[in-house]
Amino acid sequence: MNAPLAFDRPGRPSPEGAEHAPASGRHVGAPLPRPNAKRLLAGRGAYVSDLKLPRMLHAAFVRAPFAHARIVRIGLDAARAAPGVVLVATGEDLAKLCTPWVGTLDHFKGMKSAPQLPLPLERVTWSGQAVVAVVAESRAAAEDAAELVEVGYEELPVLADLDTALAPDAPRIAPGFADNICFRSVVETGEVDDAFAAAAHVVEADMAFGRHTGVTLEPRALIADFDASERRLTVHHATQTPFQFQDLYARHYGLPEARVRVVAPDVGGSFGIKLHVYHEDMAVIGLSMLAGRPVKYVADRLEAFVSDIHARDHRVRARAALDANGRLIAIAAEDETAIGPFSTYPRTSAVEGNQVIRLIGAPYRLDAYRGDLKVVFQNKTQTSQYRAVGHPIACAVTEHLMDRAAARLGLDPFDIRARNLIPDDAYPCASATGYRFEKLSHEACLARLKGLMDYDRLRAEQAELRARGVHRGIGIAAFVEITNPTPAFYGVGGARISAQDGAVIAITPSGEVRCTISVTEQGQGTEAIIGQIVADYLGVPQEVVRVITGDTETTPHGGATWACRGAGIGGETALQAAKKLKANVLKVAAAILQAQPGDLDLVDGQVVAASGGAARLSLAEVARIAFFRSDTLPPGTDAQLTVAHHFAPSGYPFAFTNGIHGCHVEVDAETGLVKILRHFVVEDCGRIINPLLVDEQVRGGVVQGLGAAFFEECRYDGNGQLLNGSLADYLVPMACEMPDIAIAHMETPTKDTELGAKGCGEAGTAAASAAALNAVNDALAPLGAVLTQIPMTPARILTALGAF
Amino acid sequence: MKARAFAYVRPRTLEEAHAAFAAADGDASFISGGQSLVPALAMRLQAPQVLVDLAGVDALRGVHLDGDVLRIGALTRHADALTDPLIRRHAPLLAAAAPFVAHPAIRNRGTLGGSVALADPASEFPAMMLAMGAEMEISGDAGLRRVPADEYFLDLYQTAIEPGEILVALHVPAAGPHACCAFDEMARRRGDYAMVGGGLMAERDGDALRAVRIALFSVGPTPVRARGAEAALEGRAPDADTIAAAQRALDGDIDPMDDAEVPAAMRRHLARVLLGRLIRKLEADQ
Numbered sequence A: 001m002n003a004p005l006a007f008d009r010p011g012r013p014s015p016e017g018a019e020h021a022p023a024s025g026r027h028v029g030a031p032l033p034r035p036n037a038k039r040l041l042a043g044r045g046a047y048v049s050d051l052k053l054p055r056m057l058h059a060a061f062v063r064a065p066f067a068h069a070r071i072v073r074i075g076l077d078a079a080r081a082a083p084g085v086v087l088v089a090t091g092e093d094l095a096k097l098c099t100p101w102v103g104t105l106d107h108f109k110g111m112k113s114a115p116q117l118p119l120p121l122e123r124v125t126w127s128g129q130a131v132v133a134v135v136a137e138s139r140a141a142a143e144d145a146a147e148l149v150e151v152g153y154e155e156l157p158v159l160a161d162l163d164t165a166l167a168p169d170a171p172r173i174a175p176g177f178a179d180n181i182c183f184r185s186v187v188e189t190g191e192v193d194d195a196f197a198a199a200a201h202v203v204e205a206d207m208a209f210g211r212h213t214g215v216t217l218e219p220r221a222l223i224a225d226f227d228a229s230e231r232r233l234t235v236h237h238a239t240q241t242p243f244q245f246q247d248l249y250a251r252h253y254g255l256p257e258a259r260v261r262v263v264a265p266d267v268g269g270s271f272g273i274k275l276h277v278y279h280e281d282m283a284v285i286g287l288s289m290l291a292g293r294p295v296k297y298v299a300d301r302l303e304a305f306v307s308d309i310h311a312r313d314h315r316v317r318a319r320a321a322l323d324a325n326g327r328l329i330a331i332a333a334e335d336e337t338a339i340g341p342f343s344t345y346p347r348t349s350a351v352e353g354n355q356v357i358r359l360i361g362a363p364y365r366l367d368a369y370r371g372d373l374k375v376v377f378q379n380k381t382q383t384s385q386y387r388a389v390g391h392p393i394a395c396a397v398t399e400h401l402m403d404r405a406a407a408r409l410g411l412d413p414f415d416i417r418a419r420n421l422i423p424d425d426a427y428p429c430a431s432a433t434g435y436r437f438e439k440l441s442h443e444a445c446l447a448r449l450k451g452l453m454d455y456d457r458l459r460a461e462q463a464e465l466r467a468r469g470v471h472r473g474i475g476i477a478a479f480v481e482i483t484n485p486t487p488a489f490y491g492v493g494g495a496r497i498s499a500q501d502g503a504v505i506a507i508t509p510s511g512e513v514r515c516t517i518s519v520t521e522q523g524q525g526t527e528a529i530i531g532q533i534v535a536d537y538l539g540v541p542q543e544v545v546r547v548i549t550g551d552t553e554t555t556p557h558g559g560a561t562w563a564c565r566g567a568g569i570g571g572e573t574a575l576q577a578a579k580k581l582k583a584n585v586l587k588v589a590a591a592i593l594q595a596q597p598g599d600l601d602l603v604d605g606q607v608v609a610a611s612g613g614a615a616r617l618s619l620a621e622v623a624r625i626a627f628f629r630s631d632t633l634p635p636g637t638d639a640q641l642t643v644a645h646h647f648a649p650s651g652y653p654f655a656f657t658n659g660i661h662g663c664h665v666e667v668d669a670e671t672g673l674v675k676i677l678r679h680f681v682v683e684d685c686g687r688i689i690n691p692l693l694v695d696e697q698v699r700g701g702v703v704q705g706l707g708a709a710f711f712e713e714c715r716y717d718g719n720g721q722l723l724n725g726s727l728a729d730y731l732v733p734m735a736c737e738m739p740d741i742a743i744a745h746m747e748t749p750t751k752d753t754e755l756g757a758k759g760c761g762e763a764g765t766a767a768a769s770a771a772a773l774n775a776v777n778d779a780l781a782p783l784g785a786v787l788t789q790i791p792m793t794p795a796r797i798l799t800a801l802g803a804f
Numbered sequence B: 001m002k003a004r005a006f007a008y009v010r011p012r013t014l015e016e017a018h019a020a021f022a023a024a025d026g027d028a029s030f031i032s033g034g035q036s037l038v039p040a041l042a043m044r045l046q047a048p049q050v051l052v053d054l055a056g057v058d059a060l061r062g063v064h065l066d067g068d069v070l071r072i073g074a075l076t077r078h079a080d081a082l083t084d085p086l087i088r089r090h091a092p093l094l095a096a097a098a099p100f101v102a103h104p105a106i107r108n109r110g111t112l113g114g115s116v117a118l119a120d121p122a123s124e125f126p127a128m129m130l131a132m133g134a135e136m137e138i139s140g141d142a143g144l145r146r147v148p149a150d151e152y153f154l155d156l157y158q159t160a161i162e163p164g165e166i167l168v169a170l171h172v173p174a175a176g177p178h179a180c181c182a183f184d185e186m187a188r189r190r191g192d193y194a195m196v197g198g199g200l201m202a203e204r205d206g207d208a209l210r211a212v213r214i215a216l217f218s219v220g221p222t223p224v225r226a227r228g229a230e231a232a233l234e235g236r237a238p239d240a241d242t243i244a245a246a247q248r249a250l251d252g253d254i255d256p257m258d259d260a261e262v263p264a265a266m267r268r269h270l271a272r273v274l275l276g277r278l279i280r281k282l283e284a285d286q
């Protein structure tokens, strides 16, 4: 798509914090291509859908045509008699095997959600919900038989929008519920009402954010293989979090954890989609138990649209108070967010909204803040964490208010932000909502963005083109991103989701290196950066480091991939393990060389003199002796050439990152179509392990943010039917519509780890839609139109312009 | 998303194709490029017992100039509309529309005949048949017949082709020395079905336009001739007043559908904008 421009890779600014001096190696910090990219490009990837196990069966599901209905009758005879059918199972069959789950977390006080089972017993609660499972010799045979299943329904009232669900007399989403609110939370700091009363300026906006979904290139897929002879379950699963699923499958199906193995082979994108419990996936485990054979299920694209988690879907009313000098003194925001008929398990559907109300205003000095969140049940597909959880909403609300304030005060968007961003010398400090910031670089990023965009020239060009009836707009948006979470995220809420990671690193008999680690790979390059870190901190070339991930049987337990933690936490785990192993290698080498370990170093696979660097012995030779001629080592030599290390962050609860986006657009005021001319990002994810991968993470994230801004929206009718559940109607951003994306970096490493890396995977998504919204509004300002809703479709833009 | 099982036959002649269709008692589908049919099969929106593949029927192939009519075989690919020298020269409107149809992979397989037989109201090529005043050659029980574009599009996905009949070729009047044309559409993403689109054919007579034919798509259940707008332009130089008059007249030509993404009033607005752009494009090309 975007050929990298010379522009995109500026000489990296000299890292601050020189105490994080890298190891002697040449890998960390270098733009090395991912070692697995070639294999995947060559078509040698092995995804779950590529796997064929002996005696494997295929599952298809009969799905609910109504958003809310009572199941009055299920007729299975014709399906059971259909050719190739091995098993037809209902909710009742699976409820005998699988215990129910409830998607709440203890630290979200007062949260409620109905218990869930793989398939429903009495009621369907969203359109597209799986009701009956058909297992057959092929997927086609299973689909043929699924057409023969007869389900009788009695329709029930549907909650298909926020107002209906919030009405006092609304039908309840689940029996016995007092209302349809899953979770309510209010955070308040300072004297908010006084600040608004005293403000020189108050700006406000009612904003709406569309519901969208992840659209991973590879859909959800799993094969459950239950071996009754050993009561052993193996699940080949396209997931980000194998250990989480090992735990869940074990507990809900009553198996010892050690008898459950989850293998995540090549995974084609996840973005948060592939770490939630899906009803079909849970069902497939039970189906394999019932059939006594491996059962495969691959969600097709139509199924993905009605069963993959949806995300966002917020309505926010927000106000900001400023003093006469344009200093922000208070923000108040109410967020109502529409979820599914229950809260998603095990991470809930409340984290998104919780992060919205806690991240609003976060880049700015702000003493008074009130955020009020309502998480509201709907008869729609379940929602949960998707890339940049809550961030784009918080960012768009904050940055839209900042632009409104700038307009009110006659300030340039850069100017009002310069007056209000937390100064770079103010750290450590905390946000109004209590997030603790170790060190951020907002001011440096703001200055860098201005240069990167060539802002003054863009403004001059804008004025010139305006005279010719061309409407260009420039928008900027600052953000902070939550990365490297400690157990403060889920652990404290009672979820068995690990915030630590583990690595085992071994020297092989040939002197190569094998690293098994709990973080996982879905195309972002986790294995590449772990290889780089191990290479440098152990002292070997990266080519000899084999990194193995994604198998609960062979890697140590850990959190894997979520919330931007692979580099920061997984990377530190690998670093510490590599250092431990290096010390062990040097001990053995010292024994062989009759030297002191402290006088030796390991560089590029060679044991060398620490001073002077003269080569003494190859690592291969150390390994040969340790493995095959231990008899030649001095008695008592402890040759531990395999080490294990676990690491959990323990300093700040989260390693916050920051950055700022700029977006340059041209709006066709006659058609409502927007051409995105260019997008700019300056971000600070701490120590950069691989600039190539960081840049592509940012670009991918930006594209998803621009998708939310202009294209992606799950549209429902009043009956809770999804109207555009296919790739013909649900528009994802495509290469032709995407601009070049220029990226620059600041580097403020975290001192909580030796590596100093923070996350970068969500930085692109966090602020792209906000910058785009501000850019479109900047273009439309002279025409008297304001948009407060994304996606900014042609219909919404033309409506705002009063064009029809 | 697996199609139901079906039988597959690949006839060599029109007669064999008709026979194969008849043998299935009407429960058959012809397949050309498969770019619309195969997704419909996979989603089980259609599930014929038999697929009759037209790819082996030579009578449906080739592009020839026959006097002042260009005969375009039904199996001609979308991609050929971009590259075939005869099409580029004698049916320039088709060539102008082709880059807007889907994406290269689909254009490599999709056929002009398949597109015109399907007659999706949002499709480019069927509307261009209308704009160019083409005739559709159809093979049926009574042998071959030709139906002018103005009588061909009947209703949503309904054309003059009866079940079991085969679209054999498109006969397009070759563009004369004074012919001019313009194509444009408004789509949210490149290659998508458009919110509104259209093509315009005319003869230049000094500053004036004559024999103006305008066809719009995505404005109703079938492609639509904009006869009011044509009349407003006919014999006039397309100055600002004439364009405005044509845009006003357009309102009576179309009765667009309403949907959440593109409300009817917005389609009318976009159609007016499009018409203005088509005419200006024509002038810019002069």
Ligand SMILES: Cc1cc2nc3c(=O)[nH]c(=O)nc-3n(C[C@H](O)[C@H](O)[C@H](O)COP(=O)(O)OP(=O)(O)OC[C@H]3O[C@@H](n4cnc5c(N)ncnc54)[C@H](O)[C@@H]3O)c2cc1C
Binding pocket: B029, B030, B031, B032, B033, B034, B035, B036, B037, B038, B039, B054, B074, B078, B100, B101, B102, B103, B106, B109, B110, B111, B112, B113, B114, B115, B117, B118, B120, B122, B123, B124, B125, B161, B165, B166, B167, B168, B191, B192, B193, B194
């Ligand atoms: C992702 C995607 C995007 C697309 N975008 C566009 C677009 O922007 N614009 C657009 O116009 N189209 C678009 N299409 C559709 C594409 O152009 C199709 O190829 C075309 O509409 C049908 O041509 P086909 O040869 O593939 O026909 P098929 O799919 O083979 O057949 C379509 C129908 O026509 C019938 N049929 C085919 N040939 C004949 C014949 N000779 N006689 C009688 N009946 C026949 C078949 O029975 C079937 O009912 C898109 C398709 C895809 C998959």
